Amino acid sequence: MSLAKAESRRLFKRRFTSLILIGVMLVLALVAAGTFLSNQKATPERIAEAKAQAAASFQSAVQEAEREKKRCLAAPGTPDAANYPADCTQMWTPTPEEFDYTWYMPPTFDMRQNFPDMIMVFAVVLAAAAFLVGASFVGSEWHSGGMMNLLLWRPRRLQVLGTKLTVFLGWFTGLTLLLGAAWAGAFQAIALLRGSTEKMTAGVWQSFGLTGLRGLGLILAAGAIGFALASLGRHTGMALGALIGVGAVQIGVFIMAQLGGAAYPEAYLGPLWAYAWMVKEVPLENMSSCDFSANGGCKPEIFTMTWQVAGTGFAIVTVLVVGAALWALRRRDIS
Known part of the structure; x- marks a missing residue:
C-alpha cells in the first residue's frame, strides 16, 4: 500500500x-x-398586510400629533407651557413617507x-x-x-x-x-x-x-x-x-x-x-x-x-x- x-x-x-x-x-x-x-417570502398578501400596518401606524401618529398640538395650544399660562414650543406650528407633523411599509415586512x-x-x-x-x-x-x-x-x-x-x-x-x-x-x-x-x-x-x-x-x-x-x-x-x-x-x-x-x-x-x-x-x-x-x-x-x-x-x-x-x-x-x- x-x-x-x-x-x-x-x-x-x-x-x-x-x-x-x-x-x-x-x-x-x-x-x-x-x-x-x-425568513418569509414577500408574497402579495404579506406586502398588502405590511402596507395596511404602515397606514394604520401613520393614522395613529397623525391622531397623536393632533392631540399634542391641542395640548400645546392650551398650554400657555399653565404649568405645561414649558413642555411645548412657543409656536405650536413647529411641532412634528407625520407624513406618509415616514412610514415605509418595508419596515413592517417579515425578514426575507x-x-x-x-x-x-x-x-x-x-x-x-x-x-x-x-x-x-x-x-x-x-x-x-x-x-x-x-x-x-x-x-x-x-x-x-x-x-x-x-x-x-x-x-x-x-x-x-x-x-x-x-x-x-x-x-x-x-x-x-x-x-x-x-x-x-x-x-x-x-x-x-x-x-x-x-x-x-x-x-x-x-x-x-x-x-x-x-x-x-x-x-x-x-x-x-x-x-x-x-x-x-x-x-x-x-x-x-x-x-x-x-x-x-x-x-x-x-x-x-x-x-x-x-x-x-x-x-x-x-x-x-x-x-x-x-x-x-x-x-x-x-x-x-x-x-x-x-x-x-x-x-x-x-x-x-x-x-x-x-x-x-x-x-x-x-x-x-x-x-
Missing part, C-alpha cells in the same frame, strides 16, 4: 476526525434551518445581498474544523509513537510529513468543494421558498465563486498552520496552546497600540485580516489624525486593508510555520 493511501485511511479512521466532521454538518444544518425558519432572505455572509460563516466553520483536524492528525501520531514507528518504516522524514500534509489538505479541499456546493444549493432553495432570487446574474454567481475560493484558501491555511504547529510541538495541545497564546498576545498588542496612540490598532488583530481577505477590503480610520473643520466635521486618515495585503500576510505566516515544522523534523531527534 502506498504512503498516500495509508495516510488517507488513517485520517478517516480517526474518531476525532469523524466527530469534527459530524459537528460541522450539525452546525451548518442548524444555520441553514435557522435561516429558513426566520435575499440571495444576492445575504448569501455572501453565509459564505463567510461556512468558511469560518470549516477553517476551525481544518485547524483542529490537522492538528490532531499529526499531533496524535507523535503522542502515540506512531510517527516514530512510521519513520522506521519510511525513514525519509520530509517525504512522510509532506505526504501527511498533502493528503490532509487534498481531502479537505474535496470536502470543502462538496459541502460548498451543497451550501450554495441549500441557500438557493431557501431564497426560492423564503426569500428572493432577483438580480441573480452570472456575474453575481461569479462573485460568489471567487469569495468561495478565498474561503477555501482560508480553510487550507488554517489546516496547514494547525498541522504544522502540532508537528512542531509533537502534540495536538501545542497547536491549541499556540492559538490561545497568539490570541492573547494580539489582544495585548491591540490594547497597547490603542494606549500608545498607534494609527491603526485594529490592524494587529488576526481576525480583521481574515475578514479583509473574505470581503476584499476593510477601511480603517486613524481617529488620532482627525482633522476637524467647520463644514466637513471630522476627517480622519483612512487606510484600506485589501484582500491582497491580507492574503500575502496569511501566505507568509503559513509558509513560515510549515517551513519551521519541516525544518524541525529534519534537524531534531525523533525519539
Whole structure:
C-alpha cells in the first residue's frame, strides 16, 4: 500500500476526525434551518398586510400629533407651557413617507445581498474544523509513537510529513468543494421558498465563486498552520496552546497600540485580516489624525486593508510555520 493511501485511511479512521466532521454538518444544518425558519417570502398578501400596518401606524401618529398640538395650544399660562414650543406650528407633523411599509415586512432572505455572509460563516466553520483536524492528525501520531514507528518504516522524514500534509489538505479541499456546493444549493432553495432570487446574474454567481475560493484558501491555511504547529510541538495541545497564546498576545498588542496612540490598532488583530481577505477590503480610520473643520466635521486618515495585503500576510505566516515544522523534523531527534 502506498504512503498516500495509508495516510488517507488513517485520517478517516480517526474518531476525532469523524466527530469534527459530524459537528460541522450539525452546525451548518442548524444555520441553514435557522435561516429558513426566520425568513418569509414577500408574497402579495404579506406586502398588502405590511402596507395596511404602515397606514394604520401613520393614522395613529397623525391622531397623536393632533392631540399634542391641542395640548400645546392650551398650554400657555399653565404649568405645561414649558413642555411645548412657543409656536405650536413647529411641532412634528407625520407624513406618509415616514412610514415605509418595508419596515413592517417579515425578514426575507435575499440571495444576492445575504448569501455572501453565509459564505463567510461556512468558511469560518470549516477553517476551525481544518485547524483542529490537522492538528490532531499529526499531533496524535507523535503522542502515540506512531510517527516514530512510521519513520522506521519510511525513514525519509520530509517525504512522510509532506505526504501527511498533502493528503490532509487534498481531502479537505474535496470536502470543502462538496459541502460548498451543497451550501450554495441549500441557500438557493431557501431564497426560492423564503426569500428572493432577483438580480441573480452570472456575474453575481461569479462573485460568489471567487469569495468561495478565498474561503477555501482560508480553510487550507488554517489546516496547514494547525498541522504544522502540532508537528512542531509533537502534540495536538501545542497547536491549541499556540492559538490561545497568539490570541492573547494580539489582544495585548491591540490594547497597547490603542494606549500608545498607534494609527491603526485594529490592524494587529488576526481576525480583521481574515475578514479583509473574505470581503476584499476593510477601511480603517486613524481617529488620532482627525482633522476637524467647520463644514466637513471630522476627517480622519483612512487606510484600506485589501484582500491582497491580507492574503500575502496569511501566505507568509503559513509558509513560515510549515517551513519551521519541516525544518524541525529534519534537524531534531525523533525519539
